[in-house]
Amino acid sequence: MKSKLPFFSVIISTCNRPELLQRCLERIASQKFDNYEVIIINNGSKSHFNAEYKQVERNFDTRFKFYDLNNELSAGFGPAHSRNLGIDTACGEYIAFCDDDDEWIDSNYLSDVVDYLERHTTDLIISNQFGISDNPEECSQPKVWFKGFENYLEKSPEKIKRLSNLDYFSDVGSFPHLNTSIYKASFIRDLDGFNRSLWYEEDLDLFLRALQREPSIAFNANFVSNHYIPNKDKMDNITSSIDTLKKYKLRLIYLQNLINEFGVKESNNFVKSLASDTFKHLTMYTLSKKDYRTAKMYAFNAHCIKPKFKWFSFFIYIYFLNLIKAKND
Structure with a gap:
């Protein structure tokens, strides 16, 4: 040719x-x-x-x-x-x-x-x-x-x-x-x-x-x-020079832009899977730092994008951890 x-x-x-x-x-x-x-x-x-x-x-x-x-x-x-x-x-x-x-x-x-x-x-x-x-x-x-x-x-x-x-x-x-x-x-x-x-x-x-x-x-x-x-x-x-936490935060930027543009239901399954997994990683990181308020927000977003009973239960668990921490503070 x-x-x-x-x-x-x-x-x-x-x-x-x-x-x-x-x-x-x-x-x-x-x-x-x-x-x-x-x-x-x-x-x-x-x-x-x-x-x-x-x-x-x-x-x-x-x-x-x-x-x-x-x-x-x-x-x-x-x-x-x-x-x-x-x-x-x-x-x-x-x-x-x-x-x-x-x-x-x-x-x-x-x-x-x-x-x-x-x-x-x-x-x-x-x-x-x-x-x-x-x-x-x-x-x-x-x-x-x-x-x-x-x-x-x-x-x-x-x-x-x-x-x-x-x-x-x-x-x-x-x-x-x-x-x-x-x-x-x-x-x-x-x-x-x-x-x-x-x-x-x-x-x-x-x-x-x-x-x-x-x-x-x-x-x-x-x-x-x-x-x-x-x-x-x-x-x-x-x-290699971007730390893991920053990678996940950067990833959320374009994933959320896609979801905002097309809506959760209309977005491709790959977009939703990546967004949910990214929120879950950020949840676990902030939870390890005992930042329960931020972890609760990330967990809720993960559940909203790809609802699962197990993850919703985990969100409730973090919600109560945040209440206990706020009360003790």
Whole structure:
């Protein structure tokens, strides 16, 4: 399949990791399907990496387009902002992503997707991947990203199949990483891309907003990517440098925005499950600090989003703890 415009646009945001970016781009360059462009956005790297990034740029052909957001007054604009710039620039009919510290491992990844798209239309294609921990104390076996998906797929002899039940994500509690997500360009633009106010879980927010549209999603069971999970102790990226409590509070921001926009009943089950679980985590944290008043509020919200008798009983228990504490104070 050849055309004047690239069929795929692959968007990569990078910061302070030229050596890992080189590996990432080499893997993309090994794809058997070659009608693509790669948009690399250097998002706030320190100046002493400039020479290394320039060398990486010289190593690849004109399909690889490099943009530099670095300046003396900025430490970066956030991954959502840089990826949105990539979306605005992209010429491809479909938009794929890869993190600079991860890698595609299947040279047939794009060709398999094209083979499917020649016969079907879809808003999003997701694939499987391995999650590989950088922490030596954790299990050395790679994490399989998606399991138990067989019963959620349409009956078809094809390698890539349509996902017939979108409740899969709420049932298994997992969502597709950007490394394995290929969005139809018109669809991701209709979603207004990534939420620029988020510096963490902007990919989850995008996927949840996509699910609210009840999109057509195709699933590729092949393992197409290695996602390297950073060691939290190293504190060397945005994800690892945000403490757990702050992560849950940040997550509530976009989850509550979605629920407010669509209403509890109309919201996707995955949104409701995540919101309820997040409130429960915050309940347990504030309860451990003996902040019963705040714990009561979180517990009540968890129950309202996904009512369960067990959790309602727990809310009553916290309610009485708060009364006893107020009386003693």
